[in-house]
Amino acid sequence: xxxxxxxxxxxxxxxxxxxxxxxxxxxxxxxxxxxxxxxxxxxxxxxxxxxxxxxxxxxxxxxxxxxxxxxxxxxxxxxxxxxxxxxxxxxxxxxxxxxxxxxxxxxxxxxxxxxxxxxxxxxxxxxxxxxxxxxxxxxxxxxxxxxxxxxxxxxxxxxxxxxxxxxxxxxxxxxxxxxxxxxxxxxxxxxxxxxxxxxxxxxxxxxxxxxxxxxxxxxxxxxxxxxxxxxxxxxxxxxxxxxxxxxxxxxxxxxxxxxxxxxxxxxxxxxxxxxxxxxxxxxxxxxxxxxxxxxxxxxxxxxxxxxxxxxxxxxxxxxxxx
Amino acid sequence: xxxxxxxxxxxxxxxxxxxxxxxxxxxxxxxxxxxxxxxxxxxxxxxxxxxxxxxxxxxxxxxxxxxxxxxxxxxxxxxxxxxxxxxxxxxxxxxxxxxxxxxxxxxxxxxxxxxxxxxxxxxxxxxxxxxxxxxxxxxxxxxxxxxxxxxxxxxxxxxxxxxxxxxxxxxxxxxxxxxxxxxxxxxxxxxxxxxxxxxxxxxxxxxxxxxxxxxxxxxxxxxxxxxxxxxxxxxxxxxxxxxxxxxxxxxxxxxxxxxxxxxxxxxxxxxxxxxxxxxxxxxxxxxxxxxxxxxxxxxxxxx
Amino acid sequence: xxxxxxxxxxxxxxxxxxxxxxxxxxxxxxxxxxxxxxxxxxxxxxxxxxxxxxxxxxxxxxxxxxxxxxxxxxxxxxxxxxxxxxxxxxxxxxxxxxxxxxxxxxxxxxxxxxxxxxxxxxxxxxxxxxxxxxxxxxxxxxxxxxxxxxxxxxxxxxxxxxxxxxxxxxxxxxxxxxxxxxxxxxxxxxxxxxxxxxxxxxxxxxxxxxxxxxxxxxxxxxxxxxxxxxxxxxxxxxxxxxxxxxxxx
Numbered sequence: 001x002x003x004x005x006x007x008x009x010x011x012x013x014x015x016x017x018x019x020x021x022x023x024x025x026x027x028x029x030x031x032x033x034x035x036x037x038x039x040x041x042x043x044x045x046x047x048x049x050x051x052x053x054x055x056x057x058x059x060x061x062x063x064x065x066x067x068x069x070x071x072x073x074x075x076x077x078x079x080x081x082x083x084x085x086x087x088x089x090x091x092x093x094x095x096x097x098x099x100x101x102x103x104x105x106x107x108x109x110x111x112x113x114x115x116x117x118x119x120x121x122x123x124x125x126x127x128x129x130x131x132x133x134x135x136x137x138x139x140x141x142x143x144x145x146x147x148x149x150x151x152x153x154x155x156x157x158x159x160x161x162x163x164x165x166x167x168x169x170x171x172x173x174x175x176x177x178x179x180x181x182x183x184x185x186x187x188x189x190x191x192x193x194x195x196x197x198x199x200x201x202x203x204x205x206x207x208x209x210x211x212x213x214x215x216x217x218x219x220x221x222x223x224x225x226x227x228x229x230x231x232x233x234x235x236x237x238x239x240x241x242x243x244x245x246x247x248x249x250x251x252x253x254x255x256x257x258x259x260x261x262x263x264x265x266x267x268x269x270x271x272x273x274x275x276x277x278x279x280x281x282x283x284x285x286x287x288x289x290x291x292x293x294x295x296x297x298x299x300x301x302x303x304x305x306x307x308x309x310x311x312x313x314x315x316x317x318x319x320x321x322x
Numbered sequence: 323x324x325x326x327x328x329x330x331x332x333x334x335x336x337x338x339x340x341x342x343x344x345x346x347x348x349x350x351x352x353x354x355x356x357x358x359x360x361x362x363x364x365x366x367x368x369x370x371x372x373x374x375x376x377x378x379x380x381x382x383x384x385x386x387x388x389x390x391x392x393x394x395x396x397x398x399x400x401x402x403x404x405x406x407x408x409x410x411x412x413x414x415x416x417x418x419x420x421x422x423x424x425x426x427x428x429x430x431x432x433x434x435x436x437x438x439x440x441x442x443x444x445x446x447x448x449x450x451x452x453x454x455x456x457x458x459x460x461x462x463x464x465x466x467x468x469x470x471x472x473x474x475x476x477x478x479x480x481x482x483x484x485x486x487x488x489x490x491x492x493x494x495x496x497x498x499x500x501x502x503x504x505x506x507x508x509x510x511x512x513x514x515x516x517x518x519x520x521x522x523x524x525x526x527x528x529x530x531x532x533x534x535x536x537x538x539x540x541x542x543x544x545x546x547x548x549x550x551x552x553x554x555x556x557x558x559x560x561x562x563x564x565x566x567x568x569x570x571x572x573x574x575x576x577x578x579x580x581x582x583x584x585x586x587x588x589x590x591x592x593x594x595x596x597x598x599x600x601x602x603x604x605x606x607x608x609x610x611x612x613x614x615x616x617x618x619x620x621x622x623x624x625x
Numbered sequence: 626x627x628x629x630x631x632x633x634x635x636x637x638x639x640x641x642x643x644x645x646x647x648x649x650x651x652x653x654x655x656x657x658x659x660x661x662x663x664x665x666x667x668x669x670x671x672x673x674x675x676x677x678x679x680x681x682x683x684x685x686x687x688x689x690x691x692x693x694x695x696x697x698x699x700x701x702x703x704x705x706x707x708x709x710x711x712x713x714x715x716x717x718x719x720x721x722x723x724x725x726x727x728x729x730x731x732x733x734x735x736x737x738x739x740x741x742x743x744x745x746x747x748x749x750x751x752x753x754x755x756x757x758x759x760x761x762x763x764x765x766x767x768x769x770x771x772x773x774x775x776x777x778x779x780x781x782x783x784x785x786x787x788x789x790x791x792x793x794x795x796x797x798x799x800x801x802x803x804x805x806x807x808x809x810x811x812x813x814x815x816x817x818x819x820x821x822x823x824x825x826x827x828x829x830x831x832x833x834x835x836x837x838x839x840x841x842x843x844x845x846x847x848x849x850x851x852x853x854x855x856x857x858x859x860x861x862x863x864x865x866x867x868x869x870x871x872x873x874x
Contacts, residue, residue, distance in 0.1 A: 113618075128603050132599060203708050204707075205702035251417060300421060301421065303422065306410070307407075
């Protein structure tokens with residue numbers, strides 16, 4: 001263990017985590033609250049990406065509907081909040097439960113299919129949730145809804161940006177820790193074995209369907225958690241948080257960071273936001289007004305990554321995917 | 323009479339969806355490519371048509387110029403990017419074509435501006451026709467049905483009767499074989515991709531006078547097209563047609579009748595708001611039901 | 626001798642093609658039963674029905690006295706019905722030893738354990754090492770399966786199939802693509818396994834079949850035309866004509 005802490009990649013990861021942990025202090029020192037809000041969102045999306053990586057990276061299941069879990073987590077908080085139930089002790093378990101139940105339903109149906117069918121059925125189920133959300137006129141419909149933040153009276157005040165950031169950061173660390181244990185566990189090995197050769201795993205005696213189903217439940221719960229945090233971050237829910245573009249963004253983050261690598265989603269989420277936040281002003285520097293069209297550069301960048309840099313940032317840092 | 327008109331609306335929507343889905347199912351079935359950017363070609367078709375129609379001041383001339391232009395856009399996408407993706411796994415394809423969507427959306431924003439455009443119904447079709455005594459139907463929508471049916475028949479003939487169709491069918495089942503026949507497979511793939519782009523562009527420009535020309539117009543409808551080809555069975559033109567017509571009818575049922583039924587049990591305002599959402603949901607539920615029953619769709623090949 | 630596996634009047638159609646035509650076959654404890662026949666005779670189709678990846682249209686399959694006709698692949702495997710594949714099927718992303726460890730893990734209760742670290746499980750590693758040693762691959766333990774030679778991958782497959790201490794081994798052309806030396810080693814290996822489990826062996830290499838088999842069934846166009854000892858097979862006129870004749874020519 002001790003020598004591994006000092007490899008360059010471990011150093012970079014540690015530095016990154018320290019930076020994220022210290023962000024509220026840095027933001028205060030430079031007097032820029034925008035950095036903190038971007039930083040918190042990076043942390044939340046990293047949690048969502050970690051959860052997608054569990055099934056996409058380790059399980060090889062190309063789920064194109066991961067934003068639905070975020071939406072369900074967020075809407076569970078928002079709907080309870082709008083009905084006067086502000087306690088986080090009720091909201092959060094309910095939200096995680098709802099996301100997990102949805103994951104069970106989607107997985108039970110979609111895991112019967114393979115390949116493109118799987119991609120499309122997960123996408124379609126996410127659209128279903130999206131349209132349900134936009135049809136909820138009582139909760140803002142398409143426009144979304146401002147909500148009160150979850151209350152953990154006497155424990156933590158989520159309205160305080162710094163406390164909220166630290167809470168998110170702690171939960172990200174918990175997710176990363178779990179993901180590390182998970183990938184080396186007997187369960188993780190079965191999941192990765194099924195990614196490598198599903199037929200072989202069945203012939204060895206593994207009921208692959210059941211293992212994948214459980215992996216989807218876990219990923220769904222973590223996705224729901226990201227949704228809970230996102231709703232609390234902006235004190236706002238809207239169907240946009242579960243649009244299919246968000247599901248695409250999550251895939252981008254996972255692949256960009258390094259698929260099937262524990263810290264990959266963290267790099268990916270960071271790179272995604274840094275690219276977005278720097279491409280806009282960068283292009284504006286080249287020519288006033290070009291920043292608005294940053295995706296003209298970002299889109300082809302994704303094509304290049306898909307074609308030539310499948311290992312993502314993690315492989316640049318020398319991580320082997322497992 | 324009201325029912326007939328709604329059924330026709332469903333047919334019209336179904337045919338538009340079929341045009342979009344046909345290209346998608348061909349690229350899926352033959353090149354094994356998940357092309358998320360197919361909706362971008364739908365959008366490009368509509369925007370290019372807007373430019374040509376504004377310039378020539380004629381809907382028909384503009385449309386006729388827009389189709390080859392969309393073909394060229396399709397072929398460029400194929401040559402520059404898509405052909406590098408055929409042999410890749412689905413995840414690479416999803417990522418790369420997702421990038422293409424982002425690219426096209428901002429490209430359109432840069433060229434045509436952020437505001438939507440509208441294409442007027444051509445004057446010679448801007449009236450209603452009495453299809454049955456007492457039942458008036460807009461001529462333009464009827465024209466969509468006629469053109470859509472014509473293209474569907476053309477495609478059926480193309481696939482079933484021509485050498486190109488033979489190659490397409492052979493390619494879907496065995497790529498090596500057609501390479502062995504001495505066919506220039508790269509050219510064939512470019513052609514098929516371009517053809518899919520033309521169909522998508524045609525759907526986009528025909529839909530334009532009814533809805534509007536705007537950024538991202540292809541994205542939501544693309545997902546519906548995916549639902550259609552997955553439900554119909556990937557690679558099956560027949561499946562795409564059946565599923566598209568089904569989706570067309572289901573959409574109309576949801577949009578028009580569901581609101582009325584809901585009003586019986588809930589607040590009218592809430593019912594009108596919820597009905598379109600529920601009609602969309604209905605489509606996905608049907609798809610899920612079909613896939614539970616047949617995991618490779620209605621007319622898909624068994625695994 | 627007791628029967629391990631009894632397949633009774635299996636029928637499987639693909640469209641108009643009768644791929645398995647009323648086939649009955651059994652494998653006894655401690656024997657190697659070889660299944661031979663020309664290409665396209667339906668050997669792999671038959672094995673797929675026995676392992677559960679294809680469902681027969683009619684007929685029954687009993688294993689250890691239990692009707693398994695409707696059981697899925699993984700449930701049959703857990704009862705002790707192991708297989709190797711015609712096209713080498715190992716977990717390419719994993720090391721040789723991890724391939725065997727996973728095979729053994731399949732038979733040790735469930736694997737819904739999320740936090741235990743397999744690398745620290747020395748009992749698991751030791752058992753896997755013994756499994757590798759049984760097929761002579763212990764020196765290659767940490768090599769990724771994808772980097773093993775073809776012959777080594779075939780050996781690894783056997784080690785994986787043996788991972789759950791199976792009662793019956795279905796071997797689909799274990800010698801395919803092997804050189805004479807590797808084939809000899811495989812024959813020795815399979816011979817040594819006879820005491821541990823029964824085997825159904827599909828093989829084109831007639832030398833290997835006659836060296837190993839206690840009984841042979843000949844499959845032609847989906848039908849089992851004859852079952853008997855190697856000597857009976859050699860003497861049987863219909864078999865000579867239908868199959869061995871080709872080989873001799």
